[in-house]
Amino acid sequence: MKAKVHVFLKPGVLDVEGKAVEGALHDLGWSGVGHVRVGKTIEFDFDHADKAKAEAEIKSMAERLLANTVIESYRIEVA
Amino acid sequence: MKAKVHVFLKPGVLDVEGKAVEGALHDLGWSGVGHVRVGKTIEFDFDHADKAKAEAEIKSMAERLLANTVIESYRIEVA
Numbered sequence: 001m002k003a004k005v006h007v008f009l010k011p012g013v014l015d016v017e018g019k020a021v022e023g024a025l026h027d028l029g030w031s032g033v034g035h036v037r038v039g040k041t042i043e044f045d046f047d048h049a050d051k052a053k054a055e056a057e058i059k060s061m062a063e064r065l066l067a068n069t070v071i072e073s074y075r076i077e078v079a
Numbered sequence: 080m081k082a083k084v085h086v087f088l089k090p091g092v093l094d095v096e097g098k099a100v101e102g103a104l105h106d107l108g109w110s111g112v113g114h115v116r117v118g119k120t121i122e123f124d125f126d127h128a129d130k131a132k133a134e135a136e137i138k139s140m141a142e143r144l145l146a147n148t149v150i151e152s153y154r155i156e157v158a
Binding site for chain 2: 037038039044061
C-alpha cells in the first residue's frame with residue numbers, strides 16, 4: 001500500500017522557512033499571502049496485508065523517526 | 080482560501096533524503112518499506128475572491144519560487 005506522512009511544525013513554533021517564503025512572495029507582489037507554513041511529506045510503499053495494523057506501524061515510524069514530536073505534529077494517510 | 084503546494088523531486092532524480100529515511104526504517108526493522116520519497120508542502124492563506132484565478136496565481140508562485148521545475152514537480156490544492 002501507499003503511505004504518506006505529513007510533518008508540520010506545531011502551531012506556536014516559529015517556522016523560519018515559512019517566514020522566508022512569505023517574505024519572498026510578498027516581495028514578488030503577492031501581498032494577499034499569509035500564515036505560510038512549510039512542512040515535509042514522506043511518501044513510501046509499505047508491504048503489509050492488514051491496513052489497520054499498517055497504520056499502527058506507520059504511526060510508530062512517525063513517532064520514532066519521521067517527526068520530532070516535541071516541536072512537530074504529523075498526519076498519516078494510507079491508500 | 081487555504082492553499083497547499085506539494086513539491087516532490089521528479090521520478091528519476093535521486094532523492095538522497097528519501098534513501099536515508101529508507102535505510103533508517105530498514106535498520107529499525109521495517110523491511111517492507113520501499114520507494115521512499117521526501118517532499119515539501121507549503122501551506123498558506125491566500126486572500127483572493129476568485130478560485131480559478133487564485134489557482135492560476137498559485138501555479139505562478141510554484142513556477143517562480145516554490146519549486147525548481149528542472150528537477151521538481153508540484154501539485155496544487157485549493158480549499
